[in-house]
Amino acid sequence: MSEAWWKEAIVYQVYPSSFKDTNKDGWGDIKGITSKLDYLQNLGIDVVWVSPMYKSPQADMGYDISDYKAIDPIYGTNDDLAHLQSELKKRGMKLMMDLVVNHTSDQHAWFLESRSSRLSRKRSWYIWKDPHRDEDGKPLPPNNWSQILGEANSAWTYDAGTDQYYLSLFTPEQPDLNWENADVRAAVHDVMKYWLEKGACGYRMDVINLISKDQRFPDAEPSLGPDKKYHPGGKYFVNGPRMHEYLQEIKHEVLEKYGAITVGEMPGVRDVDEIVRTVKSGTGELNMIFIFDIVDIDNVPGKVRMTLQDWSVKELRCIVDRWQRIMVERDGWNSVFCENHDNPRSVSRYTDDSDEYRTYGATLLALMQTTLNGTLYIYQGEELGMRNFPKSWDPLKDYKDIEAINFWKKSLDLYSDSPKELAKQRKVLERKARDHARTPMQWNAGTNAGFTDEGVEPWMRVNDDYQEVNAENQLSKEGEELSVWQFWQRGLANRKMHKDVFTYGDFETVGPQSEEVFAYVRTGTESGKWLIVLNFSGKEVDWPLPVGVKVEGWMAGNYTKGKPDKDLEMSIALRPWEGLLGKCVG
DSSP: OOOOHHHHOEEEEEOGGGTOOSSSSSSOOHHHHHHTHHHHHHHTOOEEEEOOOEEOOOTTTTOSOSEEEEEOTTTOOHHHHHHHHHHHHHTTOEEEEEEOOSBOOTTSHHHHHHHHOTTOTTGGGBOEEOOEEOTTOOEEOSSOBEETTEEEEESEEEETTTTEEEEOSSOTTSOBBOTTSHHHHHHHHHHHHHHHHTTOOEEEETTGGGSOOOTTOOOOOOTTOTTOSOBOOGGGTTTOTTHHHHHHHHHHHTGGGTTOEEEEEOTTOOOHHHHHHHHOTTTOSSSEEEOOTTTTTTSOTTSOSSOOOOOOHHHHHHHHHHHHHHHHHTTOOOEEOSOOTTSOOHHHHHSOOSTTTHHHHHHHHHHHHHTSSSEEEEETTGGGTOOOOOTTSOTTTTOOOHHHHHHHHHHHHHHTTOHHHHHHHHHHHHHHOGGGGOSOOOOOSSGGGGSSOTTOOOSSOOOTTTTTSOHHHHHTOOSSSOOHHHHHHHHHHHHHHTHHHHTTSEEEEESOOOSSEEEEEEEOSSSOEEEEEEEOSSSOEEEEOOTTOOEEEEEEESSOSSOOOOOSSSEEEEOTTOEEEEEEOO
C-alpha cells in the first residue's frame, strides 16, 4: 500500500459559526479559529477543515454561497483567512476548504442573471423547466421530486417572472447548477484554482455525487406512500450518468496540478464498485469519500434521514469489517469518522451519554476511530465528548437548522391531533437533529462556555452541561483516568507512532459474533500485531480471547491512565463501554 501525507493526516473539522467568537457578535469567526491553533496542534491535528465561510445569506448556514471568492463579513475578511493560513504554516499544519458546487445561493450573481430573463446568457447555468398545469392553469412542478431538507416540499421552485421552475434539491434558496454546461464546469475549476493558489491544501466536496442529473427528469417512485405529493428522486441524480466524467475533468484540470487532498461527500451511494471506482489508487477521481453507513445505521432503510430504528453491534461490526477489507483488497482508501456538522453527537447516538458513562462511551469511540485504516476526521467538540442537548429544549425556539424546522413544521401539520404520533416525531428530532452538532464549542465553565463574551447572546444556545464538559477542565484533568481530550491526544500520538499498523496495516475481525463486543486485529510491517476490543454495551461482559490471538500485554484502555490489569489468557472481564488495546505475540 503506497504512503501519502493525506493518508496519515489527522483532519479536524471546524464549524466556524460555533467555534470561537472574537468580535463579540455571537458568531464564531476566523480570528477565533486562529486563536485556538495551539490547542489543535497540541491535540495532534495536521489539517484544519473549515466548513463554508464564503459570502452567504445563511439560509443553510453557509452552504448557500453568493460569492465563492469572498469571505462572509460575519466570519471576517480574506485577509483574516490569509493570516490563519500563515499561522497554520508556522505550526506545520494545513487548511482544507469546503467546496459547495452542486448549487449556489439564489443571491449569487450567476443566478440573479440567470433568472432575470429566459434569454439571459446564464439561463442555462441552472436547471429551468416549464411547469405542468392543473385544470385551472395553475403551475405545477415538472416532476414529483421532494426537497432533501424538507421532503414535504417540492424540489422545484417556481419563478413567476419567467414562468418556469428551477431545480433546488435542498431549499428554494439553493438553486442547482447545470453541470451539463461546460461554462459552469470551467467556472467551478476557476474557483478551485483560486483557493489552491492561495495555499489551501484541498477540499471537502459537498454532495459532489449529485452534480449529474438524469436529463429526462422522470418522476420518482412513490416511496413515501401514495398519500404524499413528493418523493425522493435520488435514483435520478445520485451518482448520475456523467458524474465520473465531471470528476475526472476536475482531477486532470485542477487537482493533479496541486497534489490536493480531496474527500467527497457522496450520500445515497451503496454500490461498492461505484465507490471503489471513485477512490481507487491511481485511476479514481478523489482520494476518498465519506461512506455514511455508520451515520446512517439508525435510519429506516429506504426512508429519509429523519427517521429512527434500532441498530445492533453486529451491524456495526459488519459495516466496519466490510469497508476496511474492501479498501485493503481493492486498493482504495477510507475516511474514518463518526461525527460531522450534519449528524448528532456520537456519544449520544452510539453509546451512553449519561454523566456516569459519557466519558467511557466517548473514549470507546475514540479508541475505535484511532485504530482503523483510513484518513481520520474529528469534528469539533468530539474530542471533549460533547453530547446532544437536553430533550427539554423547545423545537420552536432552540432549534435553528432548516431541516429540523421543516421536519417539526411537517410533524405539527400532520400529527397535531395525534399526541402519540407527534411524540414519536419529537423523539426523532431529539435524537437526530443536526442542531446537536452545532451548539457553541465549550471552552470553559465561564459565561457562554467561553465561546463568546459575557453579555453577548450566542447565535445558538450553549449546551446546558458546559460547566462540567469543557476543554479547560479536560486539559488539566489529573487522576487515575484520562479525560476524553487526553484520551484522544494519546490515541492520535499512538496512531502516528505506529502508522504502519493503524494507518496502513491489515485488518481482521476476530472473536465470535456478539451482541455486545466488537474486536479486531491490526497488523503492520514493523510494529507487529495489535488487538482492539470494544464493549459496545452498558453491561459487564466476559469476552473469551479468540483462538490464535495471544496477547503479550494490554497497552491502553479507557478506564485507566496506565496499562490495564487484565487477563492475558482465557477471557477478559469488560466493564460497560470499556475498550482495550493490546500488543500481540507474533
